[in-house]
Amino acid sequence: xxxxxxxxCRECGREYPLDPIFSCEFxxxxxxxxxxxxxxxxxxxxxxxxxxxxxxxxxxxxLPCEPEFKVDLGTGYTPLLKAxxxxxxxxxxxxxxxxxxVNPTWSFKDRVVSIAIARAREFGFSAIACASTGxxxxxxxxxxxxxxxxxxVFIPDDLEQGKVVGSGIYNPTVVKVRGSYDDVxxxxxxxxxxxxxxxxxxxxxxxxxxxxxxxxxxxxEQLGWRTPDHLVAPMASGSMYTKIWKAFQEFHKAxxxxxxxxxxxxxxxxxxxxxxxxxxxxxxxxxxxKPNTIAKSLAIGNPADGYYALKQMQETNGxxxxxxxxxxxxGIKLLAETEGIWAETAGGVTIGCLKKMVASGFIKRGEETxxxxxxxxxxxxxxxxxxxxxxxHVDPRIAxxxxxxxxxxxVLVGAKA
Amino acid sequence: MEKHVRLTFGPESVKKPLVxxxxxxxxxxxxxxxxxxDKSIGWVVLGLEGDPDxxxxxxxxxxxxxxxxxxxxxxDVVEGGA
Numbered sequence: 009x010x011x012x013x014x015x016x017c018r019e020c021g022r023e024y025p026l027d028p029i030f031s032c033e034f035x036x037x038x039x040x041x042x043x044x045x046x047x048x049x050x051x052x053x054x055x056x057x058x059x060x061x062x063x064x065x066x067x068x069x070x071l072p073c074e075p076e077f078k079v080d081l082g083t084g085y086t087p088l089l090k091a092x093x094x095x096x097x098x099x100x101x102x103x104x105x106x107x108x109x110v111n112p113t114w115s116f117k118d119r120v121v122s123i124a125i126a127r128a129r130e131f132g133f134s135a136i137a138c139a140s141t142g143x144x145x146x147x148x149x150x151x152x153x154x155x156x157x158x159x160x161v162f163i164p165d166d167l168e169q170g171k172v173v174g175s176g177i178y179n180p181t182v183v184k185v186r187g188s189y190d191d192v193x194x195x196x197x198x199x200x201x202x203x204x205x206x207x208x209x210x211x212x213x214x215x216x217x218x219x220x221x222x223x224x225x226x227x228x229e230q231l232g233w234r235t236p237d238h239l240v241a242p243m244a245s246g247s248m249y250t251k252i253w254k255a256f257q258e259f260h261k262a263x264x265x266x267x268x269x270x271x272x273x274x275x276x277x278x279x280x281x282x283x284x285x286x287x288x289x290x291x292x293x294x295x296x297x298k299p300n301t302i303a304k305s306l307a308i309g310n311p312a313d314g315y316y317a318l319k320q321m322q323e324t325n326g327x328x329x330x331x332x333x334x335x336x337x338x339g340i341k342l343l344a345e346t347e348g349i350w351a352e353t354a355g356g357v358t359i360g361c362l363k364k365m366v367a368s369g370f371i372k373r374g375e376e377t378x379x380x381x382x383x384x385x386x387x388x389x390x391x392x393x394x395x396x397x398x399x400x401h402v403d404p405r406i407a408x409x410x411x412x413x414x415x416x417x418x419v420l421v422g423a424k425a
Numbered sequence: 426m427e428k429h430v431r432l433t434f435g436p437e438s439v440k441k442p443l444v445x446x447x448x449x450x451x452x453x454x455x456x457x458x459x460x461x462x463d464k465s466i467g468w469v470v471l472g473l474e475g476d477p478d479x480x481x482x483x484x485x486x487x488x489x490x491x492x493x494x495x496x497x498x499x500x501d502v503v504e505g506g507a
Contacts, residue, residue, distance in 0.1 A: 019459060031498040035458045036429045036470045038498040139503040164503065193502045209504055245500060293466050296433060296493055310493075312500030 011047045012072035015039040015214055018316065026072070028131050028211045038312065039214045041072040045261045054233055054264060061085075064119055064222040070258060071222075072215045073126040079154040081112035083122050084222050088230035088378070093346040098363045102376040104236065106227055107349055108383065113150050113174075115143040115305075115352070115383035116248065120219035121208060125151045127215040128206030134158060135205040139196040142171050143305055143383055148208055149178035160205065164192050174387070220248040224255025227378055228265050235268040237375040240362045242354045242382055243274040243283050243328070244308040246317030252380070253320055272326040273371070274317055275361035277301035277336060277353075283314045287328035292318045302333045302391050303353040305383060327370055331360035337395050339363065340385065350385030358382075428473045428480050429458075433493040436465040443490055444469065451483035452476065470497045 014023040019037030030039055048069050060066030064084030068075045087107045095103035111118040121144070128136050135158035138148045145161045152159030159180035163172065165187065176182055185192045200207040208216050228235050235256050241249045249272065256268035276284045279301025286294035294314045299307035311317070321327060331339065336353050339360035344350045351359070362379050365371045385392070400416060402408040413420055434443070439462065448455045453475035460469040473480050484494050496502075 031429070036431075036472070036497040037459065141503060144504040162503075189501075189503055196502045197496050197499065209502060210499060213499070244504070291463065291466070293461055293463065293468065295435065295466055296495075308501045308504065310495060310500045312498065314500070 009069065010071055010074055011044045011051070011069050012041050013044045014042045016042040028133075028206065030211055030213045041214055041218050043070065043072075043258065045258065048258075048262045052262060052264070054229075057229065057264075064122060064219070067222055067225045070225065070255075070262075071123060071126075072218050073123055073130055075126070077126040077129040078122065079125050079129075079151050081118065081122075081150060081154055083111050083118040085226060086110050088227060089347065089349070091347050091379075094343060094359075097342065097346055098366050099373055100366055100371070100377055101374055104227075104231070104376075104378045105343070105347060105349060106223060106378055106380045108223070108381055109349065109351060109355070109385070113143070113146045114387060115147065116220070116223065116380075117143045117147040117383075118151075119222050120216045121147040121151050123219035124148075124206065124208040124212050124216035125155055125157070127212055128157075128208075129155060131206065131212075133204065133206040135160065135203075136208065137162070137196075137199070137205045138208045139163075139192055140175075141167055141304055141307075142174070142387065144209070145171075145175040145180075145182075146178075149175040149180040152180060153178040158205075162192055162196050162199075164189055170390075217247050217251060220251035221255035221258070223248065223380060224252035225259060227252070228256060228259050231378075233265050235265060235270045236378045237269070238271045238273065238326075238371050238377040239380070240273045240275055240358055240365070240371075240377065241380040242306055242358045243276050243311070243317060244306040244354075245311045246274070246283055246313035248380070248382070249274045250313050250316050250320055253324065270324060271371075271375070272320055272324040273361075273365060274321070274326070274328045275358045276328065276330045277303035277306055277357050278330045278332050279303070280307045280309055281330040282309060282311060283317050284328040284330040286314070286318055287321055294318070301336075301353075302388070303336055303357050305352060305354045305387075306357060327365065329361035329364050329370075331357055331364065335360040335364075337392055340392055341395060343381070344385070349381060351381045352383040352385055352387040353391050354383055355381040355385075356391070426474070426477050426480070428477075429470070429497050430473060430484065431468060431470050431495045431497040432487060433495070434462070434467045434469075435491065435493075438491050439465060439467045441490070443487065443492060444471065447483055447487060450486065452479050453483050 017032035280299035339356035
């Protein structure tokens with residue numbers, strides 16, 4: 009059973025019932041789910057969690073929905089891989105990669121959507137909707153298919169065809185909106201007020217956002233019930249970055265781990281870096297930006313959780329970094345070539361920023377670090393299509409192959425002298 | 426009707442008395458719920474009460490002053506990946 013007890017305003021602390029609402033009536037601050045942690049503490053143990061399914065539902069008591077409403081596509085409990093070759097390449101003693109490329113729709117969004125859809129069914133919504141340029145739409149459409157719910161996906165007018173197919177295959181109603189990105193934002197907010205649909209990142213947002221905590225639960229469990237010295241996560245809205253820290257704290261309050269001392273750092277692309285820019289200026293007030301980066305899954309110019317992310321950096325002695333589009337591609341290649349994991353551009357941002365933070369000494373060599381890789385590389389094939397080496401082109405003769413190989417790479421492995 | 430908005434001011438607009446002017450130029454009642462302002466940037470979360478058309482006219486005027494207008498707690502609704 010779920011131990012969610014109320015929605016609580018992040019600003020003024022007022023509590024509300026667990027309804028499909030997202031902002032405080034008094035101060036208009038965002039609402040977040042609060043749990044009966046004493047109840048959880050009495051009900052769960054390391055053993056009871058370890059005996060659960062190999063999905064996010066092993067943490068059901070910590071989730072804000074009843075598991076009977078779930079649509080289980082097998083999300084979560086993704087590998088935490090020790091990345092020794094990458095660690096050596098960038099100058100760390102111990103590095104772990106949380107590989108969320110292996111989720112059902114190849115991104116961490118399956119975690120948040122799993123919770124949103126379960127809660128939407130519990131509320132009795134018959135339709136689910138979202139506004140997205142990629143990963144979120146793919147995941148919502150897939151889960152809606154599994155739930156036999158009506159699904160509406162709103163996308164900007166100029167979105168590439170490839171991005172539409174990744175949602176369209178699950179047969180939702182895809183709506184291209186004529187107008188700017190801001191117009192899509194406005195239309196969806198208005199629709200959410202008028203239609204009784206569950207808009208995953210609007211009226212069920214407090215529940216949806218909680219799904220990201222499962223990354224934090226998994227990292228702590230997979231490290232042997234402890235938290236790392238440092239963690240680097242990509243930041244778009246800043247929600248995932250803040251929820252991982254919330255997860256560590258809740259695990260501690262539930263008696264499962266010691267008090268977390270993790271330094272929490274965030275990664276952004278230079279072409280959309282409102283949070284990192286504010287961090288560098290030493291302020292909690294970020295200036296919204298017009299995104300211009302290949303890391304489109306991180307292209308949120310006006311991040312809802314930016315303020316909270318910046319506060320968390322101060323609180324945990326963490327930091328924020330940003331990388332150019334060229335460094336994003338280098339980051340993708342470095343991760344692929346050293347660890348065999350192909351990440352989308354957001355992963356390139358994370359690895360690029362991690363590398364810079366180690367090089368500058370912000371992350372010390374001895375700090376055990378976890379990097380969150382949030383989505384798979386096939387999602388952003390176009391970003392690296394010109395960055396991979398051309399094949400050797402040969403005639404079907406050994407001599408032709410040997411000559412071409414020698415010209416490009418030198419001595420062949422296993423060649424007789 | 427009451428509408429909630431978040432106004433973000435940049436260096437050009439942060440020193441102007443725009444919330445005051447909003448209440449004078451348009452028939453809307455403004456109510457500040459949260460705010461933070463420093464030298465070069467500031468934001469205010471505002472309740473606006475009045476006729477819906479008048480509120481829209483007021484917000485169009487605010488935008489024309491170079492101020493960004495958003496729904497208070499959501500930020501960008503269109504999402505990509507993380």
